[in-house]
Amino acid sequence: xxxxxxxLCCLAGLAALDLKPLAGPEAPTYAVRRESIxxxxxxxxxxxxxxxxxxxxxxxxxxxxxxxxxxxxxGSPSDLPAADADALAKRLTQPKAxxxxxxxxxxxxxxxxxxxxxxxxxxxxxxxxxxxVARPDATRHPRLLEAMIAAELLEAYGxxxxxxxxxxxxxxxxxxxxxIGAAIRRDECALFPPVLIGRVKEIDLNHQDFGEPxxxxxxxxxxxxxxxxxxxxALKGTIRIANAWAWRGSGWANSVSKEGWxxxxxxxxxxxxxxxxxxxxxxxxxLAAAYACTLAGAGNSATxxxxxxxxxxxxxxxxxxxxxxxxxxxxxxWGGSYQQMLxxxxxxxxxxxxxxxxxxxxxxxxESAIQDAAQMKGDADLRAALADARVxxxxxxxxxxxxxxxxxxxxxxxxxxxxxxxxGGREEQARKVLAAIPEADLDANVARNFRADLKAIKGPAAxxxxxx
Numbered sequence: 381x382x383x384x385x386x387x388l389c390c391l392a393g394l395a396a397l398d399l400k401p402l403a404g405p406e407a408p409t410y411a412v413r414r415e416s417i418x419x420x421x422x423x424x425x426x427x428x429x430x431x432x433x434x435x436x437x438x439x440x441x442x443x444x445x446x447x448x449x450x451x452x453x454x455g456s457p458s459d460l461p462a463a464d465a466d467a468l469a470k471r472l473t474q475p476k477a478x479x480x481x482x483x484x485x486x487x488x489x490x491x492x493x494x495x496x497x498x499x500x501x502x503x504x505x506x507x508x509x510x511x512x513v514a515r516p517d518a519t520r521h522p523r524l525l526e527a528m529i530a531a532e533l534l535e536a537y538g539x540x541x542x543x544x545x546x547x548x549x550x551x552x553x554x555x556x557x558x559x560i561g562a563a564i565r566r567d568e569c570a571l572f573p574p575v576l577i578g579r580v581k582e583i584d585l586n587h588q589d590f591g592e593p594x595x596x597x598x599x600x601x602x603x604x605x606x607x608x609x610x611x612x613x614a615l616k617g618t619i620r621i622a623n624a625w626a627w628r629g630s631g632w633a634n635s636v637s638k639e640g641w642x643x644x645x646x647x648x649x650x651x652x653x654x655x656x657x658x659x660x661x662x663x664x665x666x667l668a669a670a671y672a673c674t675l676a677g678a679g680n681s682a683t684x685x686x687x688x689x690x691x692x693x694x695x696x697x698x699x700x701x702x703x704x705x706x707x708x709x710x711x712x713x714w715g716g717s718y719q720q721m722l723x724x725x726x727x728x729x730x731x732x733x734x735x736x737x738x739x740x741x742x743x744x745x746x747e748s749a750i751q752d753a754a755q756m757k758g759d760a761d762l763r764a765a766l767a768d769a770r771v772x773x774x775x776x777x778x779x780x781x782x783x784x785x786x787x788x789x790x791x792x793x794x795x796x797x798x799x800x801x802x803x804g805g806r807e808e809q810a811r812k813v814l815a816a817i818p819e820a821d822l823d824a825n826v827a828r829n830f831r832a833d834l835k836a837i838k839g840p841a842a843x844x845x846x847x848x
Contacts, residue, residue: 396723397686399693403731403738407697408664410736413574414456420572421450424522425482432519434480441468442483449486465490473503481507485525498536501529505555522568524579527559535584553590556583557597564601564615573611577667580618584625588643591626595619595647610662617654618671620647648680656683659691666692670701677709685709698736703728707745711752718749718758718765722774729774734781742774746800750831766804775800795823799832807837814838 425446433442448465451458458465469487472478484507488500508526534552541549560580563569569576580598585591598619602612627643628636636644652675658668669691676685685706692702706724710716725742733739746766753762765771779793786793794813802810814822814837822834 397690397727399690399727399731399738402690402693402697403733407733408695410696410698410700413696413699414454416572417575418451418454418456420569420575421453422447423571424524424568424575425450425486428521429480429482432515432521433482436479438472438478438480438483442472442478442480442486445469445472445486446482449489452490462490473500481511482521482525483507485521485529488529498533501533504529505533522563523559523566524563524568524576527556527563528579528582530556530559531583534590535586538586540587549587549590553585553593557593560594561597561601564598564607565605567605567607573607574665574667577611577614577618580615581621581667581671583619583622585622586626587629588623588627588640591623595623608661610658610665610668613654613658613661614665614668614671617651617658617668620651620654621671621674624648624651648675651675652681652683663691664695666695666699666702669695670699670705673702673705677705677714697733698738700737703738703741703744707741707748711748712756712758712761713752718753718762719768721745721749722765722768722771726770726774729778729781732781734785739778739781742771742778743796743800746771746775746803747829750799750803751829754831762803763805766800767806768804772801772804772806791817791821792823792826795826795834796830798834798837799826799830802832802837803830810837811839 426443429442429446433439444460445465445468448458448460460468469483469490472483473487477483481504484500484504488497488504491497491500505526508521508529511520530552534549534556537545537549537552560583563576583594585594598615602615606612607615624644624647627647628640652672655668655672655675659672662668669688672681672683672688673685673692675681676683676688681688689702689706692699707721708714710720710724712718722742722745725745728741729739731738749762749765753759775797779797783790783793794817798810798813801807801813814834817838819835819838822838826832827834
């Protein structure tokens, strides 16, 4: 009950956000930050191979593959088509095709099929083991790459692994703890530390027996390596968010033990203090503030959600993590409402920064509200929220703002516009939007994601005039 009241108090006081002062032309954006992220990933992969790789006839192919994998991790474009990268990865991981462990890591990182990814992960860890035996520790490839694999495989075991699987899960937790601790001690992300902090954020600890070894390892590594205070506090604070849920579990509140609640609250309280310390030490980086939005949204921060969000945006105007957290906690299930979700989207459109993804948040808010209403049977609340004149104007302004730079998206944007207007009770306006679009060009993905029968909205085709 206490947690619920904290959430309601936090969201009840969520003020309208005037984002325009943060939206000026000098505002730091993710496009600039992405360049630093890419440099770090290239150093972790291509740079590591060039310095310590096992060289052979595969050099050129592996370097191409590593460059592509690094760009995928950084969210940057690659000249190598995905199909060609997949073929290259498959060829380099054949027996005796390549003797360097980075080939197996790259193949795993690019694998999309869930079952194949599981197999590729174990193959990559086996390659890491062979690499560890074959060379001194100082010349091994970045342990962060190994930690990424171990974290994902551990997550697959779930919060309640079968008794027969428990030893393997504990082994993975220890491996994850060792690898991430080594990555911190070796300062593997010296070029751009937020890459390391971001990977720690991706760790999903599914049981306290798995979470505590990782938390302890990171604490000890930070103490030994003594990175800049903002980095150390961010690493320790971030892992405590994951560890809190490892203690609590994912079940209903009445299924959580007293010990579980104690561990949950202790970790979240410490996370809030550590992330606050990190932000105070370096307010120019958005991660501490962005991750603290998760704490504030759930009522576990001494600082309001909107304050953390504005801090994150000031550091990086269009960093998505803070927006995602805010939008999540504005859902009705957390004590928010569709009106609040859409109001945040309208505030984002008001920035007029169509060179970023910020105004698009009104579309994200509408889609999220539509999907949530379908699950929670909140159609009446949804219709009332989308009927608001400010929301309708913001949707139009958003799509009109992006269209000049993306004319190829005209039909898709029209379908989105029609779907949202239809949900808001503006049926005639929705019909007019689709009038010029042939039925064959109606976007099926938009119809599914926005839960709108575009063909029905468009109406029947006009009958040809009879011959006289």
